[in-house]
Amino acid sequence: MDQRTAEVPRLTVIGTGYLGATHAICMAVLGFEVLGVDVDRERIARLASGEVPFFEPGLPELLTKALDSGRLRFTTSYEEVGEFGDVHFVCVGTPQLPGSDAADLSYVEAAIGSLAPHLRRRALVVGKSTVPVGTAQRLTGVLHDLAPAGTDVELAWNPEFLREGFAVDDTMRPDRLVFGVASDWAEERLRAAFKPVLDLGTPVVRTDLATAELVKVAANSFLATKISYINAMAEVCEAVGADVKDLADSLALDDRIGGKFLKPGLGFGGGCLPKDIRAFAHRAEEIGVGQAVSFLRQVDDINRRRRARTVDLVREVLGGDLAGRRIAVWGAAFKPNSDDIRDAPALDVARTMHGLGGDVRVHDPVALDNARRAAPELTYGDSAFDVARDADVVVLLTEWSDFREVRPEALAEVVKHKRIVDGRHALDAAQWRGAGWEYRALGRS
Ligand code: NAD
Numbered sequence: 001m002d003q004r005t006a007e008v009p010r011l012t013v014i015g016t017g018y019l020g021a022t023h024a025i026c027m028a029v030l031g032f033e034v035l036g037v038d039v040d041r042e043r044i045a046r047l048a049s050g051e052v053p054f055f056e057p058g059l060p061e062l063l064t065k066a067l068d069s070g071r072l073r074f075t076t077s078y079e080e081v082g083e084f085g086d087v088h089f090v091c092v093g094t095p096q097l098p099g100s101d102a103a104d105l106s107y108v109e110a111a112i113g114s115l116a117p118h119l120r121r122r123a124l125v126v127g128k129s130t131v132p133v134g135t136a137q138r139l140t141g142v143l144h145d146l147a148p149a150g151t152d153v154e155l156a157w158n159p160e161f162l163r164e165g166f167a168v169d170d171t172m173r174p175d176r177l178v179f180g181v182a183s184d185w186a187e188e189r190l191r192a193a194f195k196p197v198l199d200l201g202t203p204v205v206r207t208d209l210a211t212a213e214l215v216k217v218a219a220n221s222f223l224a225t226k227i228s229y230i231n232a233m234a235e236v237c238e239a240v241g242a243d244v245k246d247l248a249d250s251l252a253l254d255d256r257i258g259g260k261f262l263k264p265g266l267g268f269g270g271g272c273l274p275k276d277i278r279a280f281a282h283r284a285e286e287i288g289v290g291q292a293v294s295f296l297r298q299v300d301d302i303n304r305r306r307r308a309r310t311v312d313l314v315r316e317v318l319g320g321d322l323a324g325r326r327i328a329v330w331g332a333a334f335k336p337n338s339d340d341i342r343d344a345p346a347l348d349v350a351r352t353m354h355g356l357g358g359d360v361r362v363h364d365p366v367a368l369d370n371a372r373r374a375a376p377e378l379t380y381g382d383s384a385f386d387v388a389r390d391a392d393v394v395v396l397l398t399e400w401s402d403f404r405e406v407r408p409e410a411l412a413e414v415v416k417h418k419r420i421v422d423g424r425h426a427l428d429a430a431q432w433r434g435a436g437w438e439y440r441a442l443g444r445s
Helices: 003-007 018-029 041-048 059-069 078-084 106-118 135-146 167-172 184-193 209-240 244-252 273-286 295-317 345-355 368-374 384-388 408-412 429-434
Strands: 011-014 034-037 072-075 087-090 123-127 153-157 177-180 204-207 326-330 359-363 393-396 419-422 438-440
Touching: 011 018, 011 078, 018 034, 018 059, 018 072, 018 167, 034 041, 034 078, 041 072, 059 072, 059 167, 078 106, 087 106, 087 184, 106 123, 106 135, 123 135, 123 184, 135 153, 135 209, 153 177, 153 184, 153 209, 177 184, 177 209, 204 209, 209 244, 209 273, 209 295, 273 295, 295 345, 295 393, 295 419, 295 438, 326 345, 326 384, 345 359, 359 368, 359 384, 384 408, 408 429, 429 438
Parallel strands: 011 034, 011 087, 034 072, 087 123, 123 153, 177 204, 326 359, 326 393, 393 419, 419 438
Antiparallel strands: none
Protein backbone atom coordinates (compact mmCIF):
# COMPACT_ATOMS: atom_id res chain seq x y z
CA MET A 1 0.00 0.00 0.00
CA ASP A 2 1.49 3.37 -0.91
CA GLN A 3 1.54 6.27 1.53
CA ARG A 4 -1.35 8.14 -0.12
CA THR A 5 -3.66 5.14 0.03
CA ALA A 6 -2.82 4.65 3.69
CA GLU A 7 -3.62 8.22 4.64
CA VAL A 8 -6.11 9.96 2.40
CA PRO A 9 -8.23 7.62 0.28
CA ARG A 10 -9.30 8.57 -3.22
CA LEU A 11 -13.06 8.39 -3.45
CA THR A 12 -15.42 7.41 -6.22
CA VAL A 13 -19.14 8.02 -6.21
CA ILE A 14 -21.29 5.66 -8.25
CA GLY A 15 -24.61 7.22 -9.27
CA THR A 16 -24.72 11.01 -9.41
CA GLY A 17 -28.37 11.78 -8.62
CA TYR A 18 -29.55 13.84 -5.65
CA LEU A 19 -27.49 11.83 -3.21
CA GLY A 20 -24.45 10.94 -5.30
CA ALA A 21 -23.83 14.34 -6.87
CA THR A 22 -24.14 16.02 -3.49
CA HIS A 23 -21.79 13.53 -1.86
CA ALA A 24 -19.20 13.79 -4.65
CA ILE A 25 -19.23 17.59 -4.69
CA CYS A 26 -19.11 17.99 -0.89
CA MET A 27 -16.31 15.43 -0.48
CA ALA A 28 -14.22 17.24 -3.10
CA VAL A 29 -14.84 20.56 -1.35
CA LEU A 30 -13.72 18.91 1.90
CA GLY A 31 -10.38 18.11 0.25
CA PHE A 32 -10.68 14.61 -1.24
CA GLU A 33 -9.92 13.64 -4.80
CA VAL A 34 -13.25 12.40 -6.14
CA LEU A 35 -14.39 10.70 -9.33
CA GLY A 36 -18.13 10.50 -10.02
CA VAL A 37 -19.58 7.92 -12.40
CA ASP A 38 -23.04 7.48 -13.86
CA VAL A 39 -24.65 5.50 -16.67
CA ASP A 40 -26.49 8.67 -17.69
CA ARG A 41 -24.08 10.36 -20.12
CA GLU A 42 -26.02 13.58 -20.29
CA ARG A 43 -25.99 13.93 -16.50
CA ILE A 44 -22.23 13.35 -16.43
CA ALA A 45 -21.68 15.92 -19.19
CA ARG A 46 -23.75 18.52 -17.33
CA LEU A 47 -21.97 17.94 -14.04
CA ALA A 48 -18.55 18.03 -15.74
CA SER A 49 -19.48 21.36 -17.32
CA GLY A 50 -20.42 22.81 -13.94
CA GLU A 51 -24.20 22.40 -14.05
CA VAL A 52 -26.10 20.67 -11.22
CA PRO A 53 -28.91 18.77 -12.97
CA PHE A 54 -31.43 19.35 -10.15
CA PHE A 55 -32.33 22.11 -7.71
CA GLU A 56 -30.41 22.08 -4.44
CA PRO A 57 -29.60 25.32 -2.61
CA GLY A 58 -25.85 26.02 -2.37
CA LEU A 59 -24.78 23.08 -4.52
CA PRO A 60 -24.06 24.91 -7.83
CA GLU A 61 -21.56 27.21 -6.10
CA LEU A 62 -19.83 24.22 -4.50
CA LEU A 63 -19.71 22.34 -7.82
CA THR A 64 -17.88 25.28 -9.40
CA LYS A 65 -15.50 25.41 -6.46
CA ALA A 66 -14.83 21.65 -6.58
CA LEU A 67 -14.23 21.63 -10.35
CA ASP A 68 -11.93 24.65 -10.08
CA SER A 69 -9.91 22.88 -7.39
CA GLY A 70 -9.16 20.08 -9.86
CA ARG A 71 -10.15 17.50 -7.24
CA LEU A 72 -13.52 16.57 -8.79
CA ARG A 73 -13.97 14.76 -12.10
CA PHE A 74 -16.75 12.80 -13.73
CA THR A 75 -16.71 9.79 -16.04
CA THR A 76 -18.87 7.07 -17.52
CA SER A 77 -16.05 4.51 -17.42
CA TYR A 78 -16.05 1.90 -14.67
CA GLU A 79 -12.55 0.93 -15.69
CA GLU A 80 -11.40 4.40 -14.71
CA VAL A 81 -13.35 4.13 -11.47
CA GLY A 82 -11.66 0.84 -10.55
CA GLU A 83 -8.23 2.25 -11.29
CA PHE A 84 -8.81 5.51 -9.44
CA GLY A 85 -10.58 4.70 -6.21
CA ASP A 86 -9.67 3.38 -2.78
CA VAL A 87 -13.17 3.82 -1.36
CA HIS A 88 -16.19 3.51 -3.68
CA PHE A 89 -19.55 4.94 -2.57
CA VAL A 90 -22.58 3.33 -4.21
CA CYS A 91 -25.35 5.95 -4.48
CA VAL A 92 -27.65 4.58 -7.19
CA GLY A 93 -31.44 4.60 -6.91
CA THR A 94 -33.55 1.94 -5.19
CA PRO A 95 -37.07 2.85 -6.36
CA GLN A 96 -40.24 0.89 -5.73
CA LEU A 97 -40.63 -2.06 -8.10
CA PRO A 98 -43.61 -1.47 -10.40
CA GLY A 99 -46.56 -3.55 -9.24
CA SER A 100 -44.95 -4.41 -5.90
CA ASP A 101 -44.03 -2.80 -2.60
CA ALA A 102 -40.51 -4.21 -2.80
CA ALA A 103 -37.43 -2.15 -3.58
CA ASP A 104 -35.94 -2.50 -7.04
CA LEU A 105 -32.35 -3.54 -6.37
CA SER A 106 -31.36 -3.94 -10.01
CA TYR A 107 -29.44 -0.63 -10.07
CA VAL A 108 -27.41 -1.52 -6.99
CA GLU A 109 -26.70 -4.97 -8.41
CA ALA A 110 -25.71 -3.48 -11.76
CA ALA A 111 -23.38 -0.98 -10.06
CA ILE A 112 -21.62 -3.70 -8.06
CA GLY A 113 -21.55 -5.91 -11.15
CA SER A 114 -19.94 -3.17 -13.25
CA LEU A 115 -17.43 -2.13 -10.60
CA ALA A 116 -16.21 -5.45 -9.20
CA PRO A 117 -14.30 -6.77 -12.26
CA HIS A 118 -12.31 -3.51 -12.38
CA LEU A 119 -11.09 -3.64 -8.78
CA ARG A 120 -7.38 -4.38 -9.06
CA ARG A 121 -6.14 -3.46 -5.59
CA ARG A 122 -7.39 -3.42 -2.05
CA ALA A 123 -10.62 -1.41 -1.96
CA LEU A 124 -13.64 -0.72 0.20
CA VAL A 125 -17.04 -0.58 -1.48
CA VAL A 126 -19.55 1.40 0.61
CA GLY A 127 -23.28 1.22 0.00
CA LYS A 128 -25.13 4.46 0.72
CA SER A 129 -28.36 3.62 -1.11
CA THR A 130 -31.35 2.66 1.04
CA VAL A 131 -31.79 -1.11 0.79
CA PRO A 132 -33.81 -3.88 2.46
CA VAL A 133 -32.05 -5.56 5.38
CA GLY A 134 -29.96 -8.49 4.20
CA THR A 135 -28.94 -6.86 0.92
CA ALA A 136 -25.39 -6.00 2.02
CA GLN A 137 -24.66 -9.52 3.17
CA ARG A 138 -25.88 -10.92 -0.15
CA LEU A 139 -23.92 -8.33 -2.16
CA THR A 140 -20.75 -9.16 -0.21
CA GLY A 141 -20.88 -12.57 -1.89
CA VAL A 142 -21.55 -11.03 -5.30
CA LEU A 143 -18.62 -8.62 -4.87
CA HIS A 144 -16.20 -11.41 -3.97
CA ASP A 145 -17.45 -13.59 -6.83
CA LEU A 146 -17.02 -10.86 -9.44
CA ALA A 147 -13.78 -9.20 -8.27
CA PRO A 148 -10.59 -10.55 -9.88
CA ALA A 149 -9.18 -13.52 -7.98
CA GLY A 150 -6.84 -12.47 -5.19
CA THR A 151 -8.12 -8.89 -4.96
CA ASP A 152 -8.83 -7.88 -1.40
CA VAL A 153 -12.22 -6.14 -1.47
CA GLU A 154 -14.76 -5.57 1.26
CA LEU A 155 -18.29 -4.19 1.44
CA ALA A 156 -19.56 -1.77 4.11
CA TRP A 157 -22.86 0.07 4.52
CA ASN A 158 -23.11 3.75 5.40
CA PRO A 159 -26.77 4.78 5.15
CA GLU A 160 -27.50 8.34 4.11
CA PHE A 161 -29.83 10.68 6.00
CA LEU A 162 -29.55 13.89 3.96
CA ARG A 163 -32.67 15.91 3.30
CA GLU A 164 -33.27 17.47 -0.10
CA GLY A 165 -33.26 21.22 0.35
CA PHE A 166 -30.64 20.90 3.12
CA ALA A 167 -28.40 18.37 1.38
CA VAL A 168 -25.16 20.36 1.55
CA ASP A 169 -25.41 21.06 5.26
CA ASP A 170 -26.55 17.52 6.02
CA THR A 171 -23.54 16.13 4.14
CA MET A 172 -20.96 18.50 5.59
CA ARG A 173 -22.39 18.46 9.13
CA PRO A 174 -24.52 15.33 9.59
CA ASP A 175 -26.21 14.55 12.92
CA ARG A 176 -24.42 11.21 12.95
CA LEU A 177 -22.59 8.73 10.75
CA VAL A 178 -23.48 5.06 10.81
CA PHE A 179 -20.74 2.65 9.73
CA GLY A 180 -21.95 -0.87 9.06
CA VAL A 181 -18.73 -2.84 8.79
CA ALA A 182 -17.40 -6.37 8.97
CA SER A 183 -13.82 -5.51 10.02
CA ASP A 184 -11.65 -2.95 11.79
CA TRP A 185 -9.98 -2.21 8.46
CA ALA A 186 -13.33 -1.17 6.92
CA GLU A 187 -14.02 1.12 9.88
CA GLU A 188 -10.55 2.67 9.58
CA ARG A 189 -11.11 3.29 5.84
CA LEU A 190 -14.48 4.90 6.50
CA ARG A 191 -12.99 7.07 9.24
CA ALA A 192 -10.34 8.21 6.75
CA ALA A 193 -13.00 8.87 4.08
CA PHE A 194 -14.98 11.07 6.51
CA LYS A 195 -12.08 12.61 8.43
CA PRO A 196 -13.02 16.28 7.94
CA VAL A 197 -16.59 15.52 9.02
CA LEU A 198 -15.46 13.48 12.03
CA ASP A 199 -13.06 16.27 13.05
CA LEU A 200 -16.18 18.38 13.72
CA GLY A 201 -17.11 15.95 16.47
CA THR A 202 -19.78 14.12 14.47
CA PRO A 203 -20.91 11.04 16.42
CA VAL A 204 -20.23 7.66 14.77
CA VAL A 205 -22.11 4.46 15.37
CA ARG A 206 -20.07 1.42 14.34
CA THR A 207 -22.27 -1.57 13.83
CA ASP A 208 -22.88 -4.62 11.65
CA LEU A 209 -24.19 -4.50 8.08
CA ALA A 210 -27.77 -5.50 8.91
CA THR A 211 -28.15 -2.90 11.67
CA ALA A 212 -26.77 -0.17 9.41
CA GLU A 213 -29.33 -1.05 6.73
CA LEU A 214 -32.11 -1.06 9.33
CA VAL A 215 -31.18 2.29 10.91
CA LYS A 216 -32.16 4.07 7.71
CA VAL A 217 -35.55 2.45 7.21
CA ALA A 218 -36.28 2.64 10.95
CA ALA A 219 -35.60 6.39 10.89
CA ASN A 220 -37.80 6.96 7.86
CA SER A 221 -40.54 4.78 9.35
CA PHE A 222 -40.48 6.84 12.54
CA LEU A 223 -40.74 10.12 10.65
CA ALA A 224 -43.54 8.83 8.40
CA THR A 225 -45.39 7.54 11.46
CA LYS A 226 -45.16 10.90 13.19
CA ILE A 227 -46.64 12.65 10.15
CA SER A 228 -49.44 10.12 9.76
CA TYR A 229 -50.10 10.20 13.50
CA ILE A 230 -50.94 13.90 13.44
CA ASN A 231 -52.91 13.44 10.22
CA ALA A 232 -54.91 10.67 11.91
CA MET A 233 -55.65 13.20 14.66
CA ALA A 234 -56.72 15.62 11.91
CA GLU A 235 -59.27 13.08 10.69
CA VAL A 236 -60.69 12.85 14.20
CA CYS A 237 -60.74 16.64 14.49
CA GLU A 238 -62.63 16.87 11.19
CA ALA A 239 -65.29 14.51 12.53
CA VAL A 240 -65.93 16.50 15.70
CA GLY A 241 -65.19 20.04 14.57
CA ALA A 242 -62.00 20.31 16.64
CA ASP A 243 -58.86 22.12 15.51
CA VAL A 244 -55.81 19.98 14.66
CA LYS A 245 -53.51 23.00 14.43
CA ASP A 246 -54.16 23.90 18.06
CA LEU A 247 -53.91 20.22 18.97
CA ALA A 248 -50.52 19.87 17.21
CA ASP A 249 -49.22 23.10 18.75
CA SER A 250 -50.19 21.84 22.20
CA LEU A 251 -48.54 18.45 21.68
CA ALA A 252 -45.40 20.10 20.35
CA LEU A 253 -44.93 21.99 23.62
CA ASP A 254 -44.38 18.65 25.35
CA ASP A 255 -40.61 18.10 25.23
CA ARG A 256 -41.08 14.35 25.02
CA ILE A 257 -43.07 14.74 21.79
CA GLY A 258 -41.60 17.79 20.07
CA GLY A 259 -42.95 19.69 17.10
CA LYS A 260 -40.79 18.37 14.26
CA PHE A 261 -42.68 16.26 11.72
CA LEU A 262 -45.85 16.94 13.67
CA LYS A 263 -47.38 19.23 11.05
CA PRO A 264 -50.83 18.21 9.86
CA GLY A 265 -51.67 18.59 6.20
CA LEU A 266 -51.41 16.85 2.88
CA GLY A 267 -48.87 14.29 4.10
CA PHE A 268 -45.54 13.04 2.89
CA GLY A 269 -44.26 12.12 -0.56
CA GLY A 270 -40.99 12.20 -2.46
CA GLY A 271 -38.48 9.61 -3.58
CA CYS A 272 -37.82 8.22 -0.08
CA LEU A 273 -40.43 8.00 2.68
CA PRO A 274 -43.30 6.34 0.75
CA LYS A 275 -41.19 3.74 -1.02
CA ASP A 276 -39.00 3.12 2.02
CA ILE A 277 -41.85 2.28 4.39
CA ARG A 278 -43.45 0.04 1.76
CA ALA A 279 -40.19 -1.78 1.07
CA PHE A 280 -39.61 -2.19 4.81
CA ALA A 281 -43.09 -3.65 5.38
CA HIS A 282 -42.56 -5.95 2.40
CA ARG A 283 -39.13 -7.10 3.59
CA ALA A 284 -40.40 -7.67 7.13
CA GLU A 285 -43.12 -9.94 5.71
CA GLU A 286 -40.54 -11.85 3.66
CA ILE A 287 -38.48 -12.60 6.74
CA GLY A 288 -41.48 -13.53 8.89
CA VAL A 289 -41.78 -10.42 11.07
CA GLY A 290 -44.44 -8.64 9.04
CA GLN A 291 -46.67 -8.25 12.09
CA ALA A 292 -44.03 -6.24 13.92
CA VAL A 293 -44.27 -3.41 11.39
CA SER A 294 -47.79 -3.93 10.06
CA PHE A 295 -48.61 -0.44 11.41
CA LEU A 296 -46.61 0.91 8.47
CA ARG A 297 -49.43 -0.18 6.16
CA GLN A 298 -51.77 2.05 8.17
CA VAL A 299 -49.23 4.87 8.12
CA ASP A 300 -49.24 4.59 4.32
CA ASP A 301 -53.06 4.39 4.14
CA ILE A 302 -53.54 7.46 6.36
CA ASN A 303 -51.04 9.32 4.20
CA ARG A 304 -52.76 8.38 0.94
CA ARG A 305 -56.16 9.37 2.35
CA ARG A 306 -54.91 12.94 2.87
CA ARG A 307 -54.70 13.41 -0.88
CA ALA A 308 -58.26 12.21 -1.47
CA ARG A 309 -59.56 14.30 1.44
CA THR A 310 -57.86 17.41 0.09
CA VAL A 311 -59.64 16.91 -3.24
CA ASP A 312 -62.91 16.42 -1.32
CA LEU A 313 -62.36 19.66 0.57
CA VAL A 314 -61.80 21.60 -2.67
CA ARG A 315 -64.94 20.02 -4.08
CA GLU A 316 -66.90 21.03 -0.99
CA VAL A 317 -65.59 24.60 -1.18
CA LEU A 318 -66.73 24.72 -4.81
CA GLY A 319 -70.22 23.54 -3.92
CA GLY A 320 -69.84 19.86 -4.91
CA ASP A 321 -68.39 19.86 -8.41
CA LEU A 322 -64.99 20.61 -9.91
CA ALA A 323 -66.05 20.43 -13.55
CA GLY A 324 -65.15 23.56 -15.47
CA ARG A 325 -64.03 25.40 -12.33
CA ARG A 326 -60.77 27.28 -12.44
CA ILE A 327 -58.44 25.95 -9.75
CA ALA A 328 -55.11 27.61 -8.98
CA VAL A 329 -52.65 25.10 -7.56
CA TRP A 330 -49.66 26.45 -5.63
CA GLY A 331 -46.89 23.88 -5.60
CA ALA A 332 -45.84 20.76 -7.49
CA ALA A 333 -42.64 19.63 -5.71
CA PHE A 334 -43.04 17.12 -2.90
CA LYS A 335 -41.73 19.73 -0.48
CA PRO A 336 -40.38 23.28 -0.56
CA ASN A 337 -36.76 23.97 -1.59
CA SER A 338 -36.75 21.00 -3.95
CA ASP A 339 -37.62 20.36 -7.59
CA ASP A 340 -38.26 16.69 -6.85
CA ILE A 341 -41.71 15.59 -7.98
CA ARG A 342 -41.34 11.87 -7.24
CA ASP A 343 -44.60 10.75 -5.59
CA ALA A 344 -45.39 14.42 -4.93
CA PRO A 345 -48.71 14.87 -3.11
CA ALA A 346 -49.22 18.27 -4.78
CA LEU A 347 -48.95 16.93 -8.30
CA ASP A 348 -51.08 13.94 -7.41
CA VAL A 349 -53.88 16.16 -6.11
CA ALA A 350 -53.58 18.49 -9.13
CA ARG A 351 -53.90 15.55 -11.52
CA THR A 352 -56.90 14.12 -9.69
CA MET A 353 -58.68 17.50 -9.80
CA HIS A 354 -57.88 17.75 -13.51
CA GLY A 355 -59.28 14.24 -14.02
CA LEU A 356 -62.50 15.37 -12.32
CA GLY A 357 -62.91 18.12 -14.91
CA GLY A 358 -61.26 21.01 -13.06
CA ASP A 359 -59.47 23.69 -15.05
CA VAL A 360 -56.26 23.26 -13.04
CA ARG A 361 -53.40 25.77 -13.32
CA VAL A 362 -50.19 24.98 -11.47
CA HIS A 363 -47.28 27.12 -10.36
CA ASP A 364 -44.14 26.00 -8.53
CA PRO A 365 -41.05 28.17 -8.00
CA VAL A 366 -38.56 25.52 -9.25
CA ALA A 367 -40.31 22.24 -10.12
CA LEU A 368 -42.23 23.44 -13.20
CA ASP A 369 -40.00 21.73 -15.78
CA ASN A 370 -40.15 18.40 -13.97
CA ALA A 371 -43.89 18.77 -13.44
CA ARG A 372 -44.49 19.58 -17.12
CA ARG A 373 -42.65 16.42 -18.14
CA ALA A 374 -44.50 14.23 -15.63
CA ALA A 375 -47.98 15.75 -16.06
CA PRO A 376 -48.17 17.39 -19.50
CA GLU A 377 -51.96 17.37 -19.33
CA LEU A 378 -51.97 20.18 -16.74
CA THR A 379 -51.71 23.90 -17.45
CA TYR A 380 -48.77 25.73 -15.88
CA GLY A 381 -48.13 29.35 -15.04
CA ASP A 382 -45.10 31.46 -14.23
CA SER A 383 -46.19 32.91 -10.92
CA ALA A 384 -48.56 32.44 -7.99
CA PHE A 385 -50.61 35.39 -9.26
CA ASP A 386 -50.54 34.23 -12.87
CA VAL A 387 -52.27 30.92 -12.07
CA ALA A 388 -54.67 32.61 -9.63
CA ARG A 389 -56.14 34.91 -12.26
CA ASP A 390 -59.96 34.43 -12.34
CA ALA A 391 -59.64 31.40 -10.08
CA ASP A 392 -62.68 29.97 -8.34
CA VAL A 393 -60.37 28.66 -5.64
CA VAL A 394 -56.66 28.80 -4.77
CA VAL A 395 -55.20 25.58 -3.37
CA LEU A 396 -51.83 25.67 -1.58
CA LEU A 397 -50.20 22.24 -1.79
CA THR A 398 -46.44 22.84 -1.25
CA GLU A 399 -45.48 25.32 1.45
CA TRP A 400 -42.92 27.41 -0.44
CA SER A 401 -42.19 30.70 1.35
CA ASP A 402 -43.17 32.49 -1.91
CA PHE A 403 -46.74 31.36 -1.28
CA ARG A 404 -46.71 32.05 2.44
CA GLU A 405 -45.64 35.62 1.73
CA VAL A 406 -48.52 36.43 -0.66
CA ARG A 407 -50.74 39.18 0.78
CA PRO A 408 -54.43 38.21 0.71
CA GLU A 409 -55.44 41.78 -0.21
CA ALA A 410 -53.21 41.69 -3.32
CA LEU A 411 -54.38 38.25 -4.38
CA ALA A 412 -58.01 39.33 -3.98
CA GLU A 413 -57.47 41.70 -6.94
CA VAL A 414 -56.92 38.85 -9.42
CA VAL A 415 -59.15 35.93 -8.34
CA LYS A 416 -62.79 35.44 -9.23
CA HIS A 417 -63.73 34.17 -5.76
CA LYS A 418 -61.84 34.74 -2.53
CA ARG A 419 -61.56 31.09 -1.52
CA ILE A 420 -58.37 29.42 -0.38
CA VAL A 421 -57.69 25.81 0.62
CA ASP A 422 -54.50 25.57 2.66
CA GLY A 423 -53.32 21.99 2.17
CA ARG A 424 -50.23 22.54 4.32
CA HIS A 425 -51.51 24.66 7.22
CA ALA A 426 -48.97 27.18 6.04
CA LEU A 427 -51.01 30.38 6.05
CA ASP A 428 -52.32 32.57 8.84
CA ALA A 429 -56.02 31.74 8.86
CA ALA A 430 -56.96 34.87 10.81
CA GLN A 431 -55.12 37.11 8.35
CA TRP A 432 -56.86 35.56 5.33
CA ARG A 433 -60.28 35.54 6.95
CA GLY A 434 -59.71 39.09 8.09
CA ALA A 435 -59.15 40.06 4.46
CA GLY A 436 -62.52 38.59 3.51
CA TRP A 437 -61.37 35.20 2.26
CA GLU A 438 -63.06 31.87 2.85
CA TYR A 439 -60.07 30.02 4.38
CA ARG A 440 -60.28 26.23 4.69
CA ALA A 441 -57.81 23.60 5.86
CA LEU A 442 -58.31 19.94 6.70
CA GLY A 443 -58.81 19.36 10.40
CA ARG A 444 -59.51 22.99 11.21
CA SER A 445 -62.76 24.25 12.53
P1 NAD B 1 -31.55 9.47 -8.18
O1 NAD B 1 -32.54 8.74 -8.99
O2 NAD B 1 -31.61 10.96 -8.08
O3 NAD B 1 -30.08 9.09 -8.64
C1 NAD B 1 -29.67 7.81 -8.97
C2 NAD B 1 -28.55 7.91 -10.00
O4 NAD B 1 -27.95 6.62 -10.19
C3 NAD B 1 -29.03 8.37 -11.38
O5 NAD B 1 -28.26 9.45 -11.82
C4 NAD B 1 -28.83 7.12 -12.25
O6 NAD B 1 -28.54 7.43 -13.61
C5 NAD B 1 -27.65 6.48 -11.57
N1 NAD B 1 -27.45 5.06 -11.88
C6 NAD B 1 -28.39 4.08 -12.04
N2 NAD B 1 -27.80 2.91 -12.31
C7 NAD B 1 -26.46 3.13 -12.32
C8 NAD B 1 -25.32 2.30 -12.53
N3 NAD B 1 -25.46 0.99 -12.76
N4 NAD B 1 -24.10 2.87 -12.48
C9 NAD B 1 -23.96 4.21 -12.24
N5 NAD B 1 -25.00 5.02 -12.04
C10 NAD B 1 -26.24 4.51 -12.07
O7 NAD B 1 -31.67 8.84 -6.70
P2 NAD B 1 -31.32 9.53 -5.29
O8 NAD B 1 -32.48 10.34 -4.83
O9 NAD B 1 -29.99 10.14 -5.37
O10 NAD B 1 -31.27 8.24 -4.34
C11 NAD B 1 -30.23 7.31 -4.40
C12 NAD B 1 -30.32 6.41 -3.19
O11 NAD B 1 -30.13 7.18 -2.02
C13 NAD B 1 -31.68 5.72 -3.00
O12 NAD B 1 -31.48 4.46 -2.45
C14 NAD B 1 -32.39 6.62 -2.02
O13 NAD B 1 -33.39 5.94 -1.30
C15 NAD B 1 -31.23 7.02 -1.13
N6 NAD B 1 -31.40 8.30 -0.43
C16 NAD B 1 -31.85 9.38 -1.11
C17 NAD B 1 -32.00 10.58 -0.44
C18 NAD B 1 -32.57 11.80 -1.13
O14 NAD B 1 -32.90 12.76 -0.43
N7 NAD B 1 -32.69 11.82 -2.44
C19 NAD B 1 -31.68 10.67 0.93
C20 NAD B 1 -31.18 9.55 1.57
C21 NAD B 1 -31.05 8.37 0.88
